[in-house]
Amino acid sequence: MKIFNAQQIYDADKWTIQRQGISSDELMERAAMQLFNWIHSRLQGGGTPLYIFCGIGNNGGDGIALARHLVEHGYHVMPFVVNYSETRSKDFLHNMERLKERKVWPVFLNDADDLPEIPKEAIVIDAIFGIGLNRPPADWVVKLIQHINGSQAFTLSVDIPSGMFVDRPVADYNGVIQANFVLSIQAPKLVFFLPETGRFVNQWQALDIGLDPAFLAEMSTDFEFITKYELLPAYRSRERFTHKGHYGHTLVIGGSLGKIGAVALASKAALKAGAGLVSSYVPQCGLVPLQSQLPEAMVIVDQGEGAITNIKFDVAPTVIAMGMGLGTDDNTKKTVGDFIEDTEIPVVLDADGVNILAQKPELLLKLPAGSVLTPHIGELKRLLGDWGNDFEKCEKAKNFSLQYDVVLVMKDAYTICWYKGRGYINSTGNPGMATAGSGDVLAGIIAGFMSQGYDALTAALFGVYLHGSSGDIAVEGMGYQALLASDLVDNLGNAFLALFEVPQAPPQESGGQNGQGGNQA
Numbered sequence: 230m231k232i233f234n235a236q237q238i239y240d241a242d243k244w245t246i247q248r249q250g251i252s253s254d255e256l257m258e259r260a261a262m263q264l265f266n267w268i269h270s271r272l273q274g275g276g277t278p279l280y281i282f283c284g285i286g287n288n289g290g291d292g293i294a295l296a297r298h299l300v301e302h303g304y305h306v307m308p309f310v311v312n313y314s315e316t317r318s319k320d321f322l323h324n325m326e327r328l329k330e331r332k333v334w335p336v337f338l339n340d341a342d343d344l345p346e347i348p349k350e351a352i353v354i355d356a357i358f359g360i361g362l363n364r365p366p367a368d369w370v371v372k373l374i375q376h377i378n379g380s381q382a383f384t385l386s387v388d389i390p391s392g393m394f395v396d397r398p399v400a401d402y403n404g405v406i407q408a409n410f411v412l413s414i415q416a417p418k419l420v421f422f423l424p425e426t427g428r429f430v431n432q433w434q435a436l437d438i439g440l441d442p443a444f445l446a447e448m449s450t451d452f453e454f455i456t457k458y459e460l461l462p463a464y465r466s467r468e469r470f471t472h473k474g475h476y477g478h479t480l481v482i483g484g485s486l487g488k489i490g491a492v493a494l495a496s497k498a499a500l501k502a503g504a505g506l507v508s509s510y511v512p513q514c515g516l517v518p519l520q521s522q523l524p525e526a527m528v529i530v531d532q533g534e535g536a537i538t539n540i541k542f543d544v545a546p547t548v549i550a551m552g553m554g555l556g557t558d559d560n561t562k563k564t565v566g567d568f569i570e571d572t573e574i575p576v577v578l579d580a581d582g583v584n585i586l587a588q589k590p591e592l593l594l595k596l597p598a599g600s601v602l603t604p605h606i607g608e609l610k611r612l613l614g615d616w617g618n619d620f621e622k623c624e625k626a627k628n629f630s631l632q633y634d635v636v637l638v639m640k641d642a643y644t645i646c647w648y649k650g651r652g653y654i655n656s657t658g659n660p661g662m663a664t665a666g667s668g669d670v671l672a673g674i675i676a677g678f679m680s681q682g683y684d685a686l687t688a689a690l691f692g693v694y695l696h697g698s699s700g701d702i703a704v705e706g707m708g709y710q711a712l713l714a715s716d717l718v719d720n721l722g723n724a725f726l727a728l729f730e731v732p733q734a735p736p737q738e739s740g741g742q743n744g745q746g747g748n749q750a
């Protein structure tokens with residue numbers, strides 16, 4: 230699913246209005262109908278008071294039009310106009326007239342003295358600001374937002390939580406609606422997936438208002454939200470007359486005394502992802518544990534006892550996953566550095582492998598073509614230097630991936646894979662995955678995909694998606710706290726099967742949950 234910026238949404242509106250021969254008012258009516266249907270199908274006409282706070286632009290227009298539909302269906306509606314400007318949009322004014330024709334007069338709020346009591350059993354509908362917010366809200370509007378946030382009422386935001394910009398950091402985090410649910414028009418917004426702003430979006434769903442599909446399909450976007458519908462076309466089925474040689478050989482290089490488990494996790498994950506052969510390259514202390522834990526993997530031992538000191542092997546791997554549990558021994562750093570400098574085999578670099586690159590940036594230019602880096606946020610900082618906010622972090626990550634022509638997997642609650650100037654946002658995963666070894670599993674899965682011949686970007690996208698999906702399936706039976714990295718490996722088969730499950734909802738309606746309960750991609 231493409232993630233559009235504000236200008237692209239306005240362009241798509243304009244184009245749709247022209248192509249479909251409709252007015253902007255009719256488009257707003259579509260949005261209002263979708264919003265109404267969503268609410269009506271859940272409340273079924275219950276008596277809950279609905280406090281609708283509407284701005285004076287088109288987001289407010291959506292709110293006022295929604296209020297009319299709710300009134301017509303007998304809901305207990307309390308509409309308010311947040312009168313933050315004299316410049317009202319045409320379609321807002323139209324909808325105000327229609328509401329008044331139905332003898333409903335919203336209460337106008339002009340300053341912080343007017344703030345209404347909001348009972349905690351009410352539902353607040355936030356239609357104050359949408360994607361048109363272009364400067365920080367006035368102080369009294371910030372107070373209103375704080376008042377809504379303090380009410381404990383369930384809060385449903387229209388399009389985007391009010392107070393959040395779509396294309397830059399929030400100015401005052403106290404001035405943003407904390408939304409329990411966001412009904413986002415046509416597509417989710419980038420800011421739902423970035424940690425600084427995503428925390429204001431507990432759950433979201435996109436409402437399709439029928440913007441011109443051909444126009445949307447042709448528009449090139451900086452970001453894409455990756456669900457199984459984006460991945461399935463790239464899936465390669467297993468052919469009958471094939472053998473393990475067709476699915477490549479993954480070599481996992483890593484481990485040190487006390488950290489052999491990281492290599493075991495990555496190696497098993499590569500096998501489970503479908504690699505034909507997996508060899509694990511470890512220091513001597515890793516031989517026995519690996520051979521006894523993972524009979525399917527071959528083990529190659531370094532001459533070092535507790536750490537890798539001199540990487541040498543006589544197999545011909547398709548891909549190398551490197552860095553998990555390596556440690557920071559000086560000899561290890563040197564041999565890894567020399568190895569990266571010399572090899573032409575694509576690498577998936579994780580953990581200490583990334584840290585070594587951060588310490589020796591001259592190696593970045595030597596990375597083999599088609600390589601993948603999988604830093605978590607701490608490792609990313611070492612690699613890129615610090616950033617001021619999420620937008621700056623994204624810009625740095627994008628430029629890094631462009632400069633060194635690598636796939637940069639920026640691991641987070643919503644992992645973003647960067648390649649050739651685009652960011653691919655993953656839709657799966659949950660907080661249970663914040664557990665030791667989870668990243669080792671991911672690196673193994675990605676390498677397992679590359680070993681089967683998937684290009685680096687596709688392998689990273691599949692890997693990140695299935696890793697998260699496996700976590701989502703695993704927590705269903707155990708909750709977040711109990712999830713172990715090995716559960717991610719064990720459930721990978723179920724994650725593959727889930728790729729082919731018949732959808733419960735069309736892709737446009739797929740939602741995400743940023744809080745408790747995992748995502749539903």
Ligand SMILES: NC(=O)C1=CN([C@@H]2O[C@H](COP(=O)(O)OP(=O)(O)OC[C@H]3O[C@@H](n4cnc5c(N)ncnc54)[C@H](O)[C@@H]3O)[C@@H](O)[C@H]2O)[C@@H](O)CC1
Pocket residue numbers: 238239242256257260284285286287288289290291313314318357358359360361362363364365366367387388389414415438440
């Ligand atoms: N294709 C779509 O996505 C559609 C979107 N619609 C709605 O239209 C919204 C966008 O509407 P608008 O462009 O009118 O913008 P908003 O309603 O988000 O904002 C209202 C206006 O207030 C002004 N403003 C911005 N920041 C301000 C501030 N801090 N204090 C005071 N005034 C400020 C701006 O001039 C802005 O146009 C969307 O979020 C969505 O709800 C729908 O009506 C129809 C179709």
Ligand SMILES: Nc1ncnc2c1ncn2[C@@H]1O[C@H](COP(=O)(O)OP(=O)(O)O)[C@@H](O)[C@H]1O
Pocket residue numbers: 580604605640641642643644657658659660661662663664665666667668669670671696
């Ligand atoms: N809150 C979360 N929601 C979704 N995924 C998460 C969350 N926390 C961690 N993850 C995922 O778990 C993995 C953790 O990786 P990492 O920090 O490298 O673990 P380790 O170093 O222990 O192997 C990443 O893929 C990350 O995206």
Ligand SMILES: [K+]
Pocket residue numbers: 288355356357358359386387388389390391
């Ligand atoms: K809003």
